[in-house]
Amino acid sequence: MTSFSALSHLECPRCGATHDADQIIGLCPCGSPLLARYDLPSVTVTPASLADRAPNLWRYHELLPVRSPDNVVTLGEGMTPLLPLPRYGAELGVDRLLMKDEGLIPTGTFKARGAAVGVSRAYEVGVRKIAMPTNGNAGSAWAAYAARAGMEALIAMPIAAPEICRREVTVVGGRLQLIDGLIGDAAAYVREQPGYFDASTLKEPYRIEGKKTMGLEIAEQLNWELPDVIVYPTGGGVGIIGIWKGLLELRELGWISGPLPRLVAVQSTGCAPIVRAWEKGLPESEPWPDAKTIAFGITVPKALGDFLVLQAIAETDGCAVAVDDEDILAEQHKVARMEGSFICPEGAANFAAIRTLRESGWIRADDQVVALNTGAGLKYPETVPLPS
Amino acid sequence: MTSFSALSHLECPRCGATHDADQIIGLCPCGSPLLARYDLPSVTVTPASLADRAPNLWRYHELLPVRSPDNVVTLGEGMTPLLPLPRYGAELGVDRLLMKDEGLIPTGTFKARGAAVGVSRAYEVGVRKIAMPTNGNAGSAWAAYAARAGMEALIAMPIAAPEICRREVTVVGGRLQLIDGLIGDAAAYVREQPGYFDASTLKEPYRIEGKKTMGLEIAEQLNWELPDVIVYPTGGGVGIIGIWKGLLELRELGWISGPLPRLVAVQSTGCAPIVRAWEKGLPESEPWPDAKTIAFGITVPKALGDFLVLQAIAETDGCAVAVDDEDILAEQHKVARMEGSFICPEGAANFAAIRTLRESGWIRADDQVVALNTGAGLKYPETVPLPS
Numbered sequence: 001m002t003s004f005s006a007l008s009h010l011e012c013p014r015c016g017a018t019h020d021a022d023q024i025i026g027l028c029p030c031g032s033p034l035l036a037r038y039d040l041p042s043v044t045v046t047p048a049s050l051a052d053r054a055p056n057l058w059r060y061h062e063l064l065p066v067r068s069p070d071n072v073v074t075l076g077e078g079m080t081p082l083l084p085l086p087r088y089g090a091e092l093g094v095d096r097l098l099m100k101d102e103g104l105i106p107t108g109t110f111k112a113r114g115a116a117v118g119v120s121r122a123y124e125v126g127v128r129k130i131a132m133p134t135n136g137n138a139g140s141a142w143a144a145y146a147a148r149a150g151m152e153a154l155i156a157m158p159i160a161a162p163e164i165c166r167r168e169v170t171v172v173g174g175r176l177q178l179i180d181g182l183i184g185d186a187a188a189y190v191r192e193q194p195g196y197f198d199a200s201t202l203k204e205p206y207r208i209e210g211k212k213t214m215g216l217e218i219a220e221q222l223n224w225e226l227p228d229v230i231v232y233p234t235g236g237g238v239g240i241i242g243i244w245k246g247l248l249e250l251r252e253l254g255w256i257s258g259p260l261p262r263l264v265a266v267q268s269t270g271c272a273p274i275v276r277a278w279e280k281g282l283p284e285s286e287p288w289p290d291a292k293t294i295a296f297g298i299t300v301p302k303a304l305g306d307f308l309v310l311q312a313i314a315e316t317d318g319c320a321v322a323v324d325d326e327d328i329l330a331e332q333h334k335v336a337r338m339e340g341s342f343i344c345p346e347g348a349a350n351f352a353a354i355r356t357l358r359e360s361g362w363i364r365a366d367d368q369v370v371a372l373n374t375g376a377g378l379k380y381p382e383t384v385p386l387p388s
Numbered sequence: 389m390t391s392f393s394a395l396s397h398l399e400c401p402r403c404g405a406t407h408d409a410d411q412i413i414g415l416c417p418c419g420s421p422l423l424a425r426y427d428l429p430s431v432t433v434t435p436a437s438l439a440d441r442a443p444n445l446w447r448y449h450e451l452l453p454v455r456s457p458d459n460v461v462t463l464g465e466g467m468t469p470l471l472p473l474p475r476y477g478a479e480l481g482v483d484r485l486l487m488k489d490e491g492l493i494p495t496g497t498f499k500a501r502g503a504a505v506g507v508s509r510a511y512e513v514g515v516r517k518i519a520m521p522t523n524g525n526a527g528s529a530w531a532a533y534a535a536r537a538g539m540e541a542l543i544a545m546p547i548a549a550p551e552i553c554r555r556e557v558t559v560v561g562g563r564l565q566l567i568d569g570l571i572g573d574a575a576a577y578v579r580e581q582p583g584y585f586d587a588s589t590l591k592e593p594y595r596i597e598g599k600k601t602m603g604l605e606i607a608e609q610l611n612w613e614l615p616d617v618i619v620y621p622t623g624g625g626v627g628i629i630g631i632w633k634g635l636l637e638l639r640e641l642g643w644i645s646g647p648l649p650r651l652v653a654v655q656s657t658g659c660a661p662i663v664r665a666w667e668k669g670l671p672e673s674e675p676w677p678d679a680k681t682i683a684f685g686i687t688v689p690k691a692l693g694d695f696l697v698l699q700a701i702a703e704t705d706g707c708a709v710a711v712d713d714e715d716i717l718a719e720q721h722k723v724a725r726m727e728g729s730f731i732c733p734e735g736a737a738n739f740a741a742i743r744t745l746r747e748s749g750w751i752r753a754d755d756q757v758v759a760l761n762t763g764a765g766l767k768y769p770e771t772v773p774l775p776s
Contacts, residue, residue, distance in 0.1 A: 055443030055467055075729060076471055076489060079443055081464020087538070101464060104492050106729070108766050148728030150475070164769050171765070171772040173725040178776070337561040340536030341463060341494070377559070378496050378766050381552050384559040388566070 006038040007065045010205055013308060021065065024125050026203050033202035033305055035245065036065050036209050040252050047224055047255055055079035057113060057213040063249055064117055065209050071124040073149040075106035077116045078213055082221040082370070088338040092351070093358045096368040098227065100218060101341065103376030107141045107168060109297075109344070110214065110239060110374045115141035117210030118199060123149045130154070131196035133179075133186030135235065135297050136161030137375060142199060143174030154196055156186035161296060164379050182291060183300060201236035202305045211242030212249075218370055219247065219256055227261050228367040231353055233346040233374055234265035234274055234320075235298035237309035244312040261370070263318035265309055266353040268293030268325060273302060274309055278320035283307055294325040294383065295345040297374065319362065323352035329383060331355070336377070336384075344380050347373030394426040395453045398593050401696060409453065412513050414591050421590035421693055423633065424453050424597050428640050435612055435643055443467035445501060445601040451637055452505055453597050459512040461537040463494035465504045466601055470609040470758070476726040480739070481746045484756040486615065487723075488606060491731065491764030495529045495556060497685075498602065498627060498762045503529035505598030506587060511537050518542070519584035521567075521574030523623065523685050524549030525763060530587060531562030542584055544574035549684060552767050570679060571688060589624035590693045599630030600637075606758055607635065607644055615649050616755040619742055621734040621762055622653035622662055622708075623686035625697035632700040649758070651706035653697055654741040656681030656713060661690060662697055666708035671695055682713040682771065683733040685762065707750065711740035717771060719743070724765070724772075732768050735761030 010019040014032035019025060021036065028034050043062045053059035057078030066072055082100050089097030102110035119142065122130060131154040132142055139155035146153035153174040157165060158181060169176045179186040187200055201207065219226060226247070232240040240263055250256045267275050271291035277284060287302040303309065313320055325345075332348035335341055350371040357363040377383065398407040402420035407413060409424065416422050431450045441447035445466030454460055469489050477485030490498035507530065510518060519542040520530055527543035534541035541562040545553060546569060557564045567574040575588055589595065607614060614635070620628040628651055638644045655663050659679035665672060675690040691697065701708055713733075720736035723729055738759040745751040765771065 051440050056469065074469075074471075076469020076492060081444065083462075083464055101494075104464060104494065106489075106492065108496075108764065144728040144730070146728070147725060163774060164766060166775050167769055167772045168730055168766075170775050171721060171724040171730050172728050176775050333559060336559040337535060340532040340534070340560050342532070342556055342559050376496065376766070378552060378556075378764070381555055384555045386551060387554050387558050387564050 003067070004061050004069055005065055005067045006040065006043050006062045007067065008037050008039045010034040011037045022125060024127055024197065025205070026198060034205040036205055038063060038249065040249065043253060047220070050220065057116065057210065060213055060216050063216065065206050066117065066120045066124055068124065071120050073120040073123060073145050074116055075112070075144065075148060077105050077112045079217055080104050082218065085339050088335055091338065092355055093365055094354060094363060094367065094369050095365065098368070098370045100214065100370060100372050102372060102374050103343065107137070107144050108376040108379050109137040109141065110372070111138040111141035113210035113213055114138070114207035114238060115145040115210065118204060118207040119145035119149050119151065121206040122197060122199065122204065123151060127197040128152065129196045130199040131190045131193050132156070132199040133183050133190050135183050135299060136165035137297055137379070140165045140168035143169040143172050146174065147172040154193060156189045158182055158186060162379055184302070201238055208238050208242045208245065211239050212246030214239065214372065215243035215246030216250065219250055224256050226256055226258065227370045229264060229363060229369045230261045231264040231266060231350040231369065231371045233295065233298050233349045234267055234309060235300035236303045237274065237305045239372065240265055241305055241308045241312055244316065260316045263312050263316045264353060264357070265313055265320040266349045267298055267320065267322045268295050268328070268349060269322045270325060271299050271301060272322035274306055275320040275322040277306065277310060278313060283310060295328055295349050297346045298349070321353040321356055323349050323356065327352040332383060342377030343373040344375035344377055345383055347375065392449055392457055393453055393455045394428065394431050394450045395455065396425050396427045398422040399425045410513060412515055412585065413593070414586060422593040424593055426451060426637065428637065431641060435608070438608065445504065445598065448601055448604050451604065453594050454505065454508045454512055456512065459508050461508040461511060461533050462504055463500070463532065463536060465493050465500045467605055468492050470606065473727050476723055479726065480743055481753055482742060482751060482755065482757050483753065486756070486758045488602065488758060488760050489729065490760060490762050495525070495532050496764040496767050497525040497529065498760070499526040499529035501598035501601055502526070502595035502626060503533040503598070506592060506595040507533035507537050507539065509594040510585060510587065510592065511539060515585040516540065517584045518587045519578045519581050520587040521571050521578050523571050523687060524553035525685055525767070528553045528556035531557040531560050534562065535560040542581060544577045546570055546574060550767055572690070589626055596626050596630045596633065599627045600634030602627065602760065603631035603634030604638065607638055612644050614644055614646065615758045617652060617751060617757045618649045619652040619654060619738040619757060619759045621683065621686050621737045622655055622697060623688035624691045625653070625662065625693045627760065627762070628653055629693055629696045629700055632704065648704045651700050651704045652741060652745070653701055653708040654737045655686060655708065655710045656683050656716070656737060657710045658713060659687050659689060660710035662694055663708040663710040665694065665698060666701060671698060683716055683737050685734045686737070709741040709744055711737050711744065715740040720771060730765030731761040732763035732765055733771055735763065
């Protein structure tokens, strides 16, 4: 009988050290994020047998780190729609354009995936109090799942984060600390709080496991045939690293084959450290000064996992692209008018990038392109006009 | 070979007349809403064979009125989670409490179901311009699906409707008319607009077909065993009528058996025409003067389908209950803190009703109770505090 989870151990992608997964652990002593590794040959479930499982991310439980179903903390997250955008795609010159809509998930953004798996696994290894810095949406999600688990959550958030996120953290009983600064300043605050487990992006190993389910779902929804390109708005980068990791695991399982999709990291010209590192051919990014963009979720001047993002792009023949705020808003409105979907600015940044990449020829007219809309436009009411 | 849809004809539940379904049609000439009827014996799909279909409401296409898959207008709606609420249920004294979370759907409310099916079918029979009065969320949904279909939408909405709905209608290119009054005043405005198909609640026959999929999904998610009680916040009443209709169809198909769940219509004490009619034993409601409640979506002083709601309640041994606004908000906050879910006030009204009905003994401790959270709390930011 297969175990509920095939989790084997934790591995450092920088120094190669391995660590016991069944302990409370953050970074590798070398300072790098840790990645969960699985005993994939022990996995006996098949793509066909998945069909009978409920349409949420826990359908992939063998590839997730939670060892007992009793520890699963869920609000029904996952298996979000993968929608064709025929009218808008034609306008962009990309007929086979698809959008994975992560607005249809608890708390309204893809952050719910990392929170569901991260909180579940933290609970399983014995954590009862978490703290984290956030640009808003991750805090909303982690506070919600912590409440569902009966855990305490301390969320540190820049004052400029979306207003709704403050309300979300508070209504579920989370402790909110507003920070007059950026996410790095919030991280500094969190480091000084004793007694809390630091659940910052990539400082614990399991958030990424939740995020990777976006990749698993895209593969399953396309009947295990991969698209040519996946485009992702990149702040901390866990989403794009997670998708890459998930697809590599599927390939090792033999569920998919051939080259992986070219992964595209999209940033704003107001905060584009990874794009700059990519263009310079550097293995890591440098902190971006005076970071500012309407796509607040990707305002991350220096990401802990930048080197993994750059590696994911390089190894899949992908690229990194920066787009202007005004183009982001213009595309957000076009998607809404042409396809009826009110997406978030971070999601709209993808489409500005796709337009650029199509114009340059990097995306071909017959490429199948998947764009991740990372959240519901409902969380960003101020990005669209209020008629009176 | 089964047809994509088993739609047969339209039937008047008041005078019994039948009408051709393949025409543009609103009410029965007798003034009653029309109901879609299906050739159920022709349906060959089985519950087991549903498992392979995508997790959205179109999995039930034989029981939906759209004849061709080419006319399906979808944003990925349906198969929302049915979540156990163990901690909050224990506090309410209802251990087997479940919440169907309609916040995880395009435009963030259950209105997407009616809009997806209503717009698709309207398009199929040749409508290209729709108009409708709304308390907000239905307008957001119909405008979105109309945009997706390439149709024109005119949405008339009270000024007091949630602000986000104005933005949603406008961003997808809908024409918005703000009304200084209640939904009835908006309806009067719509009636005067030439050239538009009037898609008001129950004035066209297909919105209810989308709503009934909530009932189909509950049955499927409980493995075709029905709960004891289903609790629904009731404004226009299409949701509760739809659930009832859907379950009756499933029983006729033989997919479920035994008595239907007791259906509970929940209203606010600030607008409780159906509760009053129920208590008086009347077959129809009387217009409620000075209607006002925080649960704005159920501010409907006189519903066109009130007689059907009362019939659904009576025939399932259900009831109608009114709850106070302060209790609604108190339950909304309790659900959030105890289960991590930020629900809408209309959804919270259910829980205030469940508390009342449990205290009176009408709901028993071992009853399995399903409450419909009709929308995401994200659309009602002002119902929770903004910390600073």
